[in-house]
Amino acid sequence: MIKRSNKSINSILFLLPMVLATSLFASSSSNDAEGFSFILIIIGLFGGLGMFLYGMEMMSDGMKMTAGNSMRAILKKLTSNRFIAVFVGAFITMIIQSSSATTVMLVSFVNSGLLNFVQALGVILGSNIGSTVTAQIVAFKVTDYALLLIAVGSIMTLFSKKDSAKHIGFVILGFGLLFYGMKVMSDTMKPLRTDPTFNIILTSFENPFLGIIAGAVFTALIQSSSATTGIVITLASSGSITLEAGIPLILGANIGTCITALLAGLKATRDAKRVAIGHVLFNVIGVLVFCFWIPTFADLVAQTTDNVPRQIANAHTIFNIVSTILFIPFAPFISRTIIRYFPDKEKLRNIEKPAILNLDEKVLSYPTAAINNAQAEISGVVGLTERVVGSLVSPFITDKDQSDVENPELNLITGLHQRLEKIKYLNENISNYLIKISQQDLTSHQSREVFALVSATNYLNSINDTVKVKFENLIGKKESLDEGFSDAGQEEILVYHAKLLKQIKRLNKYFAKYDRAKATKIMKKGKKYKDLEEKYRLEHFKRVSGNVSVSVATHQLHVELMDMLKQINTFIELIASTLLVIEEA
Structure with a gap:
């Protein structure tokens, strides 16, 4: 929390002179319409654009912090009903004000197996609707009150003692900067209204294909369709752009925003790549459907209001709602088609070579997704630990040579040792990844969650160390004996071992769907x-x-073997108690 407070203070102190400077530039450039300076205009435009984008990011960050982990909690309870998935996607994107953030988080959830592909397609459609809320807010003429919002947001962020009030202050400050950036850009561009070259450039966007390409490229560069739409609305507010030119730009923004999903899916699982492809398909096909009747669409939208900025915001909303309605019935067909052309690749598991599947450092700036990735990797370690624990008792019950549970070419003990080394390697990487997450801006709940996951990883490491230290010693004692356990003693060991396996299976099921009941x-x-x-x-x-x-004869071996199993059971309980702390928090 100290880190976030310092960041907020530094941001505010940095932005105050920037606000004053851009205000002066905007005033000087707008007051001299006949002899305007292109240098001042460019500085004013970039200064206003910088405040606009930074305000949008600040607003989004504030909403993420205010929402806490509710986004992930909602996604966890998502059902296979694609209509509910659309609603959830729209709601989450409205909360965090970023369809790109929703998509990145969605890819991590599919990557970890928390959501399947069909569910993800519904969420993508919903996120497109949710992103239109920003445009509707921006279309309100509140730029005259931007400085008041900045003042209120700054005071709340700097002086509030409660985290929730600080987060809301961050949102208000973000809104203020966003609207003030719009005002600076609008005032700066006033002299350009009489410039023929500038008018020709903006008029060229009425050509659907030029406008769509321009909107797509700009959005791909700044990675925010909401920002592009907001800037188009700003141009419309200053009278620099028409509805017919604005619609192609916002259609292009819907294509450009797909770059985030494609980047997130580059090194992800096959299912996560399908999510990125689905996102691109939905947006590109939707734009292709609309681009051939933009004049007619513009006439329809013009009937909703006389205000051009509001017309552009309405066009953005109507486009995404209509596209979603058109695509919802075909979601299962589209998912089957994508799977047909991008089928699962069969991979032979190599237990000798550790493979990190979920620790994607590109999503560290999205703590919710990063924490989910860490949990998914921990789930893999739990699965490995289950196979290790499952192999512990049989060498003491029979003298027959046994092969590994997954690789028949290896004997059981060799396979067990390879898994122990793999678990050690994965735990080290998980711990390092969690430390990197802890260095991000986290809510207090997320900080506790990261700490709990670090503890759970340490307990898994303790199970690994317990087996590594004691198993070899016990094998040596077994080989020095001429007799086996008594029938009663052997039955007790087998029964207790079976109970222990049930415990670790419950832990595995917890991580599969984060089921609190399993930890309880x-x-x-x-x-x-x-x-x-x-x-x-x-x-x-x-x-x-x-x-x-x-x-x-077998007293020492019997007692030490049962003691090892008991210690493992204790560590599993400690992991469960740690996970329950996360849920309760």
């Missing part, structure tokens, strides 16, 4: 299994006291 059940069963272990320990000592020869 681990804690509940853990107490029973402790009692069971104590009961078996007493039964074993009764056999030793009764001078049962095999129990006496």
Whole structure:
């Protein structure tokens, strides 16, 4: 929180002189309409654009911090109903004011298996609708109150003691900067209204293809369709652009925003790549459907209001709603078509070579997505740990040579050791990734969540170390014995081992869908299994006291093996209790 407060203070101190400077430039350039300076105009335009973009980012960051983890909680509960998925996508994008951020987060969720492809397509369609809210807000003529919003937002951000008030202040400050940037650009461009060259350039955008290309390229560069739409509305507010020229630009913005999804899907899983392709297909086909009847569309939109900026905002909204309505019925067909041309690739698992699947550093600036990636990688470690624990007991029960559970060419013990090394490697990378996440701007909840995941990773590492240290020693003791466990002792070990495997399977199921009930059940069963272990320990000592020869001979091995299993059970409980703290927070 200290880091975020310092960043807010630095941002405000940096922006105050910038606001004054751009205001002076805008005034000087607009007051001299006949002998305007292109240098002052360019400086004013870039200064206003900088404030506009920075204000939009600040507003988005503030809304993300205010929303906390509600976005991920909503996505976790998403059903396979594509209509609900559309609603969820629209709602989340309205909260964070960035369809690009929603898409990046969506790719990480598909990458980790939390959502399937059809669900993701619905969310993408909804995110396009949600992004139109920014344009509707920008179309309101509130630029005269921009400085008031900056003042209120700055005061709330700098002096509020509650995090929630600081976050809301960040949003208000972002709105103020956004609208003030619009005012600076609008005032700066006033002298250009009489410039023939400038008017020719803007009029050329009435050509649908030129306008779409210009909007797509500009949006791809700044990676925000909302920003492009806002700038088009600013041009319309100053009377520099018509509705017929504005519509192609906002259509192009819908194509340009796809670059974020494509970048996010480059090194992701096959399903995540499909999400990026689906995003591109929806937006490109939607634009192709509309681009051939832009004049008719403009006439229809012109009936909604006499205000040109509002007409452009309405065109943006209507386009995305109509496109979504057209595509919803075909979502399953589109998903099947994409899967047909981009099928799953069969990959042979190589347990000798560790592979990091989810720790994408490109999404570190999106803490929600990054935390989800870390959880997905931890889930993979839990799966490996389950196979390690599943292999622990059989070498002590039978003398027969056993092959690895996944690679028949390896013996069981060799495969187990390879997994232990792989778990160690993955845990180190997960810990490093979580540290990088902790260095981002996080909410207090996200900070606690990262700390809890670090603890869970450490406990998994402790399970790994326990097995690595004790298993070899126990194997050595087993080989030095001529006898096996008593029938009763062997049955107790097998039963307790089966209970332990159920615990780790529950932990695996928790990470599959982040099911709180599974973590709660681990804690509940853990107490029973402790009692069971104590009961078996007493039964074993009764056999030793009764001078049962095999129990006496295998006493040390029996006790140490059960002790290792008990320690693993304890660490699993600690992981579950840590996960419950996250859920409760």
